[in-house]
Amino acid sequence: MATTGRTTIKELARLGGVSVGTVSRALNGYADVSPETRERIQQLARELDYTPAAAARTLVTSTSHVVGVFLDTGEGHPDLQHPFFHEVLVGLKETLGRAGYDLLLFASEAPRNGLGDHSYLNRATQHNVDAAVLMGLDPHDDEVRRLARSSVPSVGVDLELHGDRASYVTSENAGGSRLAVAHLAALGHRRIATIGGLLDTKPGLDRLRGYREGLAEAGLAFRDELVKNGDFYVESGLQGASELLDLPEDERPTAIVAASDLMAVGVLRAAAERGLKVPHDLSVVGFDDIMLAAHLHPGLTTVRQDKAGLGSAAGRAVLHALEHDVPAGPHVTTLDVELVVRGTTAPPSAEH
Amino acid sequence: MATTGRTTIKELARLGGVSVGTVSRALNGYADVSPETRERIQQLARELDYTPAAAARTLVTSTSHVVGVFLDTGEGHPDLQHPFFHEVLVGLKETLGRAGYDLLLFASEAPRNGLGDHSYLNRATQHNVDAAVLMGLDPHDDEVRRLARSSVPSVGVDLELHGDRASYVTSENAGGSRLAVAHLAALGHRRIATIGGLLDTKPGLDRLRGYREGLAEAGLAFRDELVKNGDFYVESGLQGASELLDLPEDERPTAIVAASDLMAVGVLRAAAERGLKVPHDLSVVGFDDIMLAAHLHPGLTTVRQDKAGLGSAAGRAVLHALEHDVPAGPHVTTLDVELVVRGTTAPPSAEH
DNA sequence: CGACGTACCGAAAACGTTTTCGGCGCGGCG
DNA sequence: CGCCGCGCCGAAAACGTTTTCGGTACGTCG
Numbered sequence: 131m132a133t134t135g136r137t138t139i140k141e142l143a144r145l146g147g148v149s150v151g152t153v154s155r156a157l158n159g160y161a162d163v164s165p166e167t168r169e170r171i172q173q174l175a176r177e178l179d180y181t182p183a184a185a186a187r188t189l190v191t192s193t194s195h196v197v198g199v200f201l202d203t204g205e206g207h208p209d210l211q212h213p214f215f216h217e218v219l220v221g222l223k224e225t226l227g228r229a230g231y232d233l234l235l236f237a238s239e240a241p242r243n244g245l246g247d248h249s250y251l252n253r254a255t256q257h258n259v260d261a262a263v264l265m266g267l268d269p270h271d272d273e274v275r276r277l278a279r280s281s282v283p284s285v286g287v288d289l290e291l292h293g294d295r296a297s298y299v300t301s302e303n304a305g306g307s308r309l310a311v312a313h314l315a316a317l318g319h320r321r322i323a324t325i326g327g328l329l330d331t332k333p334g335l336d337r338l339r340g341y342r343e344g345l346a347e348a349g350l351a352f353r354d355e356l357v358k359n360g361d362f363y364v365e366s367g368l369q370g371a372s373e374l375l376d377l378p379e380d381e382r383p384t385a386i387v388a389a390s391d392l393m394a395v396g397v398l399r400a401a402a403e404r405g406l407k408v409p410h411d412l413s414v415v416g417f418d419d420i421m422l423a424a425h426l427h428p429g430l431t432t433v434r435q436d437k438a439g440l441g442s443a444a445g446r447a448v449l450h451a452l453e454h455d456v457p458a459g460p461h462v463t464t465l466d467v468e469l470v471v472r473g474t475t476a477p478p479s480a481e482h
Numbered sequence: 483m484a485t486t487g488r489t490t491i492k493e494l495a496r497l498g499g500v501s502v503g504t505v506s507r508a509l510n511g512y513a514d515v516s517p518e519t520r521e522r523i524q525q526l527a528r529e530l531d532y533t534p535a536a537a538a539r540t541l542v543t544s545t546s547h548v549v550g551v552f553l554d555t556g557e558g559h560p561d562l563q564h565p566f567f568h569e570v571l572v573g574l575k576e577t578l579g580r581a582g583y584d585l586l587l588f589a590s591e592a593p594r595n596g597l598g599d600h601s602y603l604n605r606a607t608q609h610n611v612d613a614a615v616l617m618g619l620d621p622h623d624d625e626v627r628r629l630a631r632s633s634v635p636s637v638g639v640d641l642e643l644h645g646d647r648a649s650y651v652t653s654e655n656a657g658g659s660r661l662a663v664a665h666l667a668a669l670g671h672r673r674i675a676t677i678g679g680l681l682d683t684k685p686g687l688d689r690l691r692g693y694r695e696g697l698a699e700a701g702l703a704f705r706d707e708l709v710k711n712g713d714f715y716v717e718s719g720l721q722g723a724s725e726l727l728d729l730p731e732d733e734r735p736t737a738i739v740a741a742s743d744l745m746a747v748g749v750l751r752a753a754a755e756r757g758l759k760v761p762h763d764l765s766v767v768g769f770d771d772i773m774l775a776a777h778l779h780p781g782l783t784t785v786r787q788d789k790a791g792l793g794s795a796a797g798r799a800v801l802h803a804l805e806h807d808v809p810a811g812p813h814v815t816t817l818d819v820e821l822v823v824r825g826t827t828a829p830p831s832a833e834h
Numbered sequence: 835c836g837a838c839g840t841a842c843c844g845a846a847a848a849c850g851t852t853t854t855c856g857g858c859g860c861g862g863c864g
Numbered sequence: 865c866g867c868c869g870c871g872c873c874g875a876a877a878a879c880g881t882t883t884t885c886g887g888t889a890c891g892t893c894g
Contacts, residue, residue: 191879
């Protein structure tokens, strides 16, 4: 219904006085065709603005030059988290695009035929995507695991995938947290609390682990009452910080490391509500370095994560899996993070 | 190469003891098939986890249930602007997904065959997308116009498209600027400057126009030296504001309306550099209401734009074009904006 | 009892490619 | 001079669907 007047390979054949097979070979740079005919056909194609039908090609080659993207934008949280995923998406688009791939962003919810055929694997094979990238999904979901174990190459970002055509990319989350507490410890803090992220996500888990390790390295004791759990969003940071700051004066942390910048913002707010000055009365460090962080007042000290880099890395992982279709390749690639010190961290005030 | 063991309709036919035609009709809910066979086939399909081959279907129906997205993420600016486009993308994905469509995010740059077949129209027809959504492109680009005038339904966001299968969505940009100016005027400001956005984009143009209209409505004169032009990003805001604030004391504006929040951030910085207190010495209002705005200190007064709403609207426009394939429908849909007053605006200080 | 409508289904064409398998003509080698 | 090989090309099958066009077997109506 879309384009009725499509110029097909058949037409080129007719006009060029050759067979369709020859046209196909000529256009795709195959060997078995004389330079003259090749040029003639290509010229013809140019004139008629010939456009190959991807569907036909896909049908016979069962390859599509398209990689599918499963991205759960978290219905619950209308706004946020997005900044993160979408920077990743840009990096992904960039490197995959350069390699000649397009991205199929799976969105459809309504099962078109009778059944609920919306399993990830089904949707992937339905469209013959060459590979799949997963973000924001639950790695324990049966469907996710089925996809990972299938024959379609898949890579997860911040999402641990297992299967011999699967791999994943992530940041040095634990290392980042260690950096944060080391920084704080070096400043002289001794009661360093944390607000963790979702504990069923890899970053959430790893950042919490890094916090413990950091404490250990600094010779500080881990204390249960100094860790609260959030969900990466502002509100949960506010909530966790409130509980932390309402501890008795001599139990109250002098520093808080949040597992995300958004939660750090919540912490800042909780501090403000109580009249606590940052960084004088309380130091805080975030995680991510979203745009907001630099423009806060004071600027937020945080662990910078290379979001676009994650996307690129995911893209390269896809490419790698596509080229060497052997299972090989690094199963997980981890990106470095960087502590960027701004205005929310300082030595603890003297009165303690 | 991907999936060798695909269960085809043919197999269902064999196993079900019917013809392929019947299977197709049974699965697609056509009339001409007895309830018993239908149920039997569907059951079979379920058991074998049958997944239709989108490519084959597309090939014969020349429809794909996929809408293409052309999104120029502006290479020049690695980071920003994204927050805007991507919120739009989320809205788009949401409403189109609900209607059973997937999104093809065009990324490929490398022309696969000999020629540079990367014209928008070519890429759209190549994949048989049912419609196309354009964001961040130049409406005057020949290729863009060719797409708009083609037979594939297209909708632009913040991008004026013409063609009888084309339409576009945008915000009340001029109205937003008027709101901003009116607010400032009501506070008592008389020297209100502006920093416009890119003047080859519709929002840039309209916001500037709104500024002039707002001035007129408030009975204020338009003065050339009070308008600077930027590109929506922080740096240009800083630059423009610097020039504005370096005017002689009695020429210097007491308020600046920026055509984007990012530029407003630049303005804030310029003010800080000069030791000017906001809002005491200078009022500033932005445009967009990105997440950052609420968390700035003080909070940025700005014109809120419903970004996800733009996406939804674009989605609905697509749907409309798809259903009534008559050219009809509102050619342009404009979303309301809202002034949200925070801490960066106040009456001008008395000394003037 | 014959004709006809109806409900269900099969055969086959079509969509636009890629790719295999030869086949033809011609030059070179033995 | 006969053969082989090679460069170039055509024919045709295949990919997995949808859809048209009948065709069969009934039951029904006149």
